[in-house]
Amino acid sequence: MAGSPVSRRDLLSAGVVIGSTVALGNQPAEARSYSGEIPWTPGEANAPTPIKPGPFQYLTQDEVAFLDAAVSRLIPADDLGPGAKEAGVTTFLDRQLGGAFGKGSSWYMQGPWKKGEVTQGYQSRMSPAELYRASIKAVDAYCGGKFGGKKFSQLSADQQDEILSGLEKGDVKLEGADAESFFTMFLQNTVEGFFSDPLYGGNRDMAGWKLIGFPGARYDYRPYVKKHGEKLNLPPVGITGRPGWNSNT
Amino acid sequence: MKIFRYAALAATALTALTSAAYAADTSFHELERGKMLVNAGDCVSCHTVKGGTPFAGGRPIETPFGIIYSPNITPDPETGIGAWSDDAFYNAMHSGVDPKGERLYPAFPYPYFTKITRQDVKFMREYLNTLPPAKSSQAVSANNPNRMNDLTWPLNHRIFMRGWNMAFFEPGEFHPNKQKSGEWNRGAYLVEGAAHCGACHTPKNKLGGDETSHVLQGGNIQNWFAPQIAGDMRAGIGSWSANDIVEYLKTGRNKHSGATGMMAEVVTNSTSKLSDNDLHDIATYLKDVPGAAADAGSKPDQKVMAAGKAIFDDSCSACHQTDGQGVPHMFPPLVHNANVQSSDPSSVIRVILDGAQTVPTDARPTPSSMPAFNWKLSDDQTAAVANYVRNSWGNSAPAVSASQVADMRKQLQANIAQ
Amino acid sequence: MERKLPPVDVILVGFGWTAAILGQELTDAGLNVLALERGGWRDTSTDFAVTFAQDELRYMERKALFQEPARDTLTFRNSPSESALPMRHLGSFLPATGVGGAGIHWNGQTWRFLPSDFVAKSHNTQRYGALADGMTIQDWGVTYDELEPYYDKFEYLCGISGKAGNLNGKIQDGGNPFEGARKRDYPNPPLDMVYAPTLFEKAAAETGHKPFPCPAANMSRPYTNPLGVTLGPCTYCGFCEKFGCGNYSKSSPQTTILPVLMRKKNFELRTQCEVLRVNHDDVAKRATGVVYVDAQGEEWEQPAEIVVLCAFAQHNPWLMMLSDIGKRYDVQSGEGVVGKNYAYQIVSGVDVFFDDKIMNPFVGAGALGIGIDEYNGDNFDHGGLGFIGGGYLACWQTNGRPIEYHPTPKGTPKWGTKWKKAVAKNYLTSLSISTHGAVMSHRNNYLDLDPTYHDTHGRPLLRLTFDYTDNEHKMSDYLTDRAEEIAKAMNARDIYAKKRTGHYSIVPYQTTHNTGGAIMGTDPKSSVVNRYLQSWDLHNLFVMGACVFPQNPGYNPTGTVGALTYWAADAIKNQYLKKQGPLVQA
Numbered sequence A: 001m002a003g004s005p006v007s008r009r010d011l012l013s014a015g016v017v018i019g020s021t022v023a024l025g026n027q028p029a030e031a032r033s034y035s036g037e038i039p040w041t042p043g044e045a046n047a048p049t050p051i052k053p054g055p056f057q058y059l060t061q062d063e064v065a066f067l068d069a070a071v072s073r074l075i076p077a078d079d080l081g082p083g084a085k086e087a088g089v090t091t092f093l094d095r096q097l098g099g100a101f102g103k104g105s106s107w108y109m110q111g112p113w114k115k116g117e118v119t120q121g122y123q124s125r126m127s128p129a130e131l132y133r134a135s136i137k138a139v140d141a142y143c144g145g146k147f148g149g150k151k152f153s154q155l156s157a158d159q160q161d162e163i164l165s166g167l168e169k170g171d172v173k174l175e176g177a178d179a180e181s182f183f184t185m186f187l188q189n190t191v192e193g194f195f196s197d198p199l200y201g202g203n204r205d206m207a208g209w210k211l212i213g214f215p216g217a218r219y220d221y222r223p224y225v226k227k228h229g230e231k232l233n234l235p236p237v238g239i240t241g242r243p244g245w246n247s248n249t
Numbered sequence B: 001m002k003i004f005r006y007a008a009l010a011a012t013a014l015t016a017l018t019s020a021a022y023a024a025d026t027s028f029h030e031l032e033r034g035k036m037l038v039n040a041g042d043c044v045s046c047h048t049v050k051g052g053t054p055f056a057g058g059r060p061i062e063t064p065f066g067i068i069y070s071p072n073i074t075p076d077p078e079t080g081i082g083a084w085s086d087d088a089f090y091n092a093m094h095s096g097v098d099p100k101g102e103r104l105y106p107a108f109p110y111p112y113f114t115k116i117t118r119q120d121v122k123f124m125r126e127y128l129n130t131l132p133p134a135k136s137s138q139a140v141s142a143n144n145p146n147r148m149n150d151l152t153w154p155l156n157h158r159i160f161m162r163g164w165n166m167a168f169f170e171p172g173e174f175h176p177n178k179q180k181s182g183e184w185n186r187g188a189y190l191v192e193g194a195a196h197c198g199a200c201h202t203p204k205n206k207l208g209g210d211e212t213s214h215v216l217q218g219g220n221i222q223n224w225f226a227p228q229i230a231g232d233m234r235a236g237i238g239s240w241s242a243n244d245i246v247e248y249l250k251t252g253r254n255k256h257s258g259a260t261g262m263m264a265e266v267v268t269n270s271t272s273k274l275s276d277n278d279l280h281d282i283a284t285y286l287k288d289v290p291g292a293a294a295d296a297g298s299k300p301d302q303k304v305m306a307a308g309k310a311i312f313d314d315s316c317s318a319c320h321q322t323d324g325q326g327v328p329h330m331f332p333p334l335v336h337n338a339n340v341q342s343s344d345p346s347s348v349i350r351v352i353l354d355g356a357q358t359v360p361t362d363a364r365p366t367p368s369s370m371p372a373f374n375w376k377l378s379d380d381q382t383a384a385v386a387n388y389v390r391n392s393w394g395n396s397a398p399a400v401s402a403s404q405v406a407d408m409r410k411q412l413q414a415n416i417a418q
Numbered sequence C: 001m002e003r004k005l006p007p008v009d010v011i012l013v014g015f016g017w018t019a020a021i022l023g024q025e026l027t028d029a030g031l032n033v034l035a036l037e038r039g040g041w042r043d044t045s046t047d048f049a050v051t052f053a054q055d056e057l058r059y060m061e062r063k064a065l066f067q068e069p070a071r072d073t074l075t076f077r078n079s080p081s082e083s084a085l086p087m088r089h090l091g092s093f094l095p096a097t098g099v100g101g102a103g104i105h106w107n108g109q110t111w112r113f114l115p116s117d118f119v120a121k122s123h124n125t126q127r128y129g130a131l132a133d134g135m136t137i138q139d140w141g142v143t144y145d146e147l148e149p150y151y152d153k154f155e156y157l158c159g160i161s162g163k164a165g166n167l168n169g170k171i172q173d174g175g176n177p178f179e180g181a182r183k184r185d186y187p188n189p190p191l192d193m194v195y196a197p198t199l200f201e202k203a204a205a206e207t208g209h210k211p212f213p214c215p216a217a218n219m220s221r222p223y224t225n226p227l228g229v230t231l232g233p234c235t236y237c238g239f240c241e242k243f244g245c246g247n248y249s250k251s252s253p254q255t256t257i258l259p260v261l262m263r264k265k266n267f268e269l270r271t272q273c274e275v276l277r278v279n280h281d282d283v284a285k286r287a288t289g290v291v292y293v294d295a296q297g298e299e300w301e302q303p304a305e306i307v308v309l310c311a312f313a314q315h316n317p318w319l320m321m322l323s324d325i326g327k328r329y330d331v332q333s334g335e336g337v338v339g340k341n342y343a344y345q346i347v348s349g350v351d352v353f354f355d356d357k358i359m360n361p362f363v364g365a366g367a368l369g370i371g372i373d374e375y376n377g378d379n380f381d382h383g384g385l386g387f388i389g390g391g392y393l394a395c396w397q398t399n400g401r402p403i404e405y406h407p408t409p410k411g412t413p414k415w416g417t418k419w420k421k422a423v424a425k426n427y428l429t430s431l432s433i434s435t436h437g438a439v440m441s442h443r444n445n446y447l448d449l450d451p452t453y454h455d456t457h458g459r460p461l462l463r464l465t466f467d468y469t470d471n472e473h474k475m476s477d478y479l480t481d482r483a484e485e486i487a488k489a490m491n492a493r494d495i496y497a498k499k500r501t502g503h504y505s506i507v508p509y510q511t512t513h514n515t516g517g518a519i520m521g522t523d524p525k526s527s528v529v530n531r532y533l534q535s536w537d538l539h540n541l542f543v544m545g546a547c548v549f550p551q552n553p554g555y556n557p558t559g560t561v562g563a564l565t566y567w568a569a570d571a572i573k574n575q576y577l578k579k580q581g582p583l584v585q586a
Helices: A008-012 A061-074 A089-097 A128-146 A157-169 A179-195 A204-212 B012-016 B028-041 B086-095 B118-129 B160-168 B182-194 B242-251 B262-269 B276-286 B302-320 B346-354 B379-390 B402-417 C017-028 C056-061 C115-128 C144-158 C195-206 C315-322 C417-426 C470-488 C558-576
Strands: A032-034 B060-063 B066-069 B149-151 B219-221 B224-226 C008-013 C033-036 C074-077 C267-271 C273-281 C286-294 C299-309 C346-353 C369-372 C391-396 C430-437 C446-454 C460-465 C494-498 C541-543
Touching: A061 A089, A061 A128, A061 A157, A061 A179, A089 A128, A089 A179, A128 A157, A128 A179, A157 A179, A179 A204, A179 C056, A204 C417, B028 B118, B028 B182, B086 B118, B182 B276, B224 B262, B224 B346, B242 B262, B242 B276, B302 B379, B346 B379, B346 B402, B379 B402, C008 C017, C008 C286, C017 C033, C017 C299, C017 C558, C033 C273, C033 C299, C074 C446, C115 C144, C144 C558, C195 C369, C195 C391, C195 C430, C195 C470, C273 C299, C273 C315, C299 C315, C315 C446, C315 C460, C346 C470, C391 C470, C430 C470, C470 C494
Parallel strands: C008 C033, C008 C299, C033 C267, C074 C460, C299 C541
Antiparallel strands: A032 C267, B060 B066, B066 B149, B219 B224, C273 C286, C286 C299, C346 C430, C346 C494, C369 C391, C391 C430, C446 C460
């Protein structure tokens, strides 16, 4: 995968940020005035930054153990193919929680804080990273209490499912964290990690896309519009390519 | 109360006519002729720095030998050419010497301007005299023989130009070819003279002189390849009609291609301002220039072509279509495209890496732009897809290597770092 | 302390669809026009290029093109008796920020309202008697016939792909037979259709309806509009709505207007400049200009002869409140106008599952679909039904992006092995029928200023009080039932009708069709702007956008927003410039 180093001119160009990570938001740059032409500079692209594979950067070992186990229950490996763990969802979560998403930097995080109705949405003062950290700790503590000192990752699959259902329904109450909010976010993020572009660390080998037959980051389906009812069997491609792009494979 | 102010369009033509430098006996017709030739010569592009006062100089012009900064050619008497006599201006245009006898560098295309008649040069001077005089620094003053340049030795000494001129410069005004039509001759006068197309489109020898046996058969300039604009069907404009040529020069695009890179500026500042008649004359001449087939070169291997096809179908077809036909006037067709099939792949490689904007003009305002792929494709992948487009759908061109891509990448980064 | 800048003729607050249209029209009239946009410059090849636009996580989930609640949000409650709390994440609707506004990430579904929609109050009371208690719908003050040429102008600007249903009074086969009469057909033919909508088309026809291709701002072929700007053909990439278009084939300010407008010497755009308020002289009854803050936090006063509010729907009434323009609506007394009659859309769907029919859902475009209009507006007899209004039904195929789209039959668990198997089984072989219902205005649905929460500039947040009423629920249930009937005619394996139940929630995405708060009308006591979108209070202030809708009919709003903008531009050019003053006597 190629990547151009960020260049000085790119940074100075018309308000565009190079190689930004997810949730770049609209960071205040500099007020500018435009008249007489549409600005354009060669080589500019507000392209995403692929994660660098490697050790976990944000999650602790305990959190990794929990997440590996939990995502394996949410989307298990089976005869259809790899599950969330094999697809690298824990790595995905690690990079997300360690970045702008984890900080909740695009959210309105001013007080006062009140619980609110379900229709008023998320009202916790916890950022996603804080919510995960507090909740995972609390779930492990809950499991310890209920299952004789065991952490979530040490339980049987059935027991794990029981805990997860309890969180989902609100039957399991956590100390210091809102179980339902946590579960909703966690399930959503797991699905994201399973189906997002592999450049973000999940959907390894496009396992999620292969499961359902989604061809990925394509942009031209005109040859297929009229192929009503036909299975297309297009190999999935990510933003950073697929094996077929390399002549040595 | 006066309600509505209108931000006045720069009515420089009108205000300039009252400027002090304007000679009372110059007719409007002469000024129009001078203006046409100054437009054809695209003086404003080289003699204006981005964001700066038009014609006041200061633009860095890359040559293979370093950088030359254009001087101020507004009528300012101290730092521009306001105090030059008409003869002095003619000598600069015709012989490449300044009023003090110092030689000018051929980044200023005097080897082409030499063809312009003395009378036409006078008209150009008269038009330039109507511009608002602008003061510039000594670094770009037309009257400072030691003005700013950044050339490698020994070229940083103007005396060296004497030898160069002897080898590569033949002064002389244009002589019409009596066997050709009036249109052909007027076109030749413009192309070989003021419009100096060969300065980019004719290949150069190692010392920067024209390869006179390959006129208009394509040249490499500042890491672009200015394609052949002579008659080869594959690498040149042999498949273009005269109307296609006129449309391209006037609006920046036609059904075969769109102007981008350095040609974009030429369209905006020069050719789009010429009359239809002048453009037809140019087209008549160009259609008669003998072309040369591109080098056959080596063909890319099957694995590379397969990888290139995968990349193309996934990433390029959304604009250029899987059959390479593109959308005429919007996304250039790659089939039978001269840029794509030039032996020198510089333009192909850099357009893939950096993207390209098709020049917007009043007639065709949409600046349809190709995005940059530099962050997305490796050198191998860039070479693969370049090879694919150069050798598919009936196209044929020599193979591109990953190291050529790597070199271009370095060049483009170096440009940015300046 | 702000510094004063040299005056301009016109200020456009915000630079999305309405500002682009007005900028083009008013610069043509010789005025010098300044647009102030709080976000940054955005364009196709740099910000939503074909090389990286296909990123569901970044654009759909992390909402990279949309307004950030950290910088701008509102507070929400269902009813006046509750406490409003901030909308901390985006959910139900997705306003934009940056050049092009929501015109970049919309679907491109481009409709005309029905002639009866513009006189909803008189039409419905005449036919069905008194309105339900608390319903505050009003007539618009402009008619469909008056707007027809402006709908046409917007459709030709955009290059809408569609088929006319009513040409000068003659109903056309294959088009929408219920639409208002139009003078000429759409500028482009309908998009080529994928499989799923054709199945709906067949079942709808068999059950006695008249299906037609939905009008789309996705180009069915290359198109050059009357301004000379060219768009490319849509490639059905399935990354349309919520995303910018990478190959110039979706209509947006960038692809239809900006190439011409940005070249004009009498137009200037300033980005990263957020307008804080409009200054005004109440004795002269004129706006004098605006105050805006730049990215470094410095404030500037910008005087102008004309000020136009072109920010997104609810943002315009918010600016009026912050600037103390007009009389604010008070829910207790029912008096006042600024903030009144907020409305939205009520949507539902029926998922249909097959075993054997492959839909390829990822082959999609934002407005690719077949629709029926039998149940919209007053196209059917509402006698005895207990509601007024309606909506269209459509089988859209816009995308198959898997994070959002992985339909499972009713009763499927939301995770685990069964979920995974259901997702794998049904992804390629399902379709959905949507209903797109109107929302009538109600006295308890309104906008005002929040007493507790503030934005980054210290201004009180806008407070939204909104819930569906009985009218909406009954109507939506009715539409969902009709959709289910058509679904049943498709001989599917499984049908899952998902009615919209309970209170309106700000959490799940529904539509970005927020309307009202600065409504247009014939009487300053019950409207904020007159029929030319001119403020009743300050004659040189005009307000654009869906905030002028007195209630929201059963169609996407953008077509009408575009038409009203051209209509107002004409009034400014041909009437206001000749004689500055109120264009309608109160």
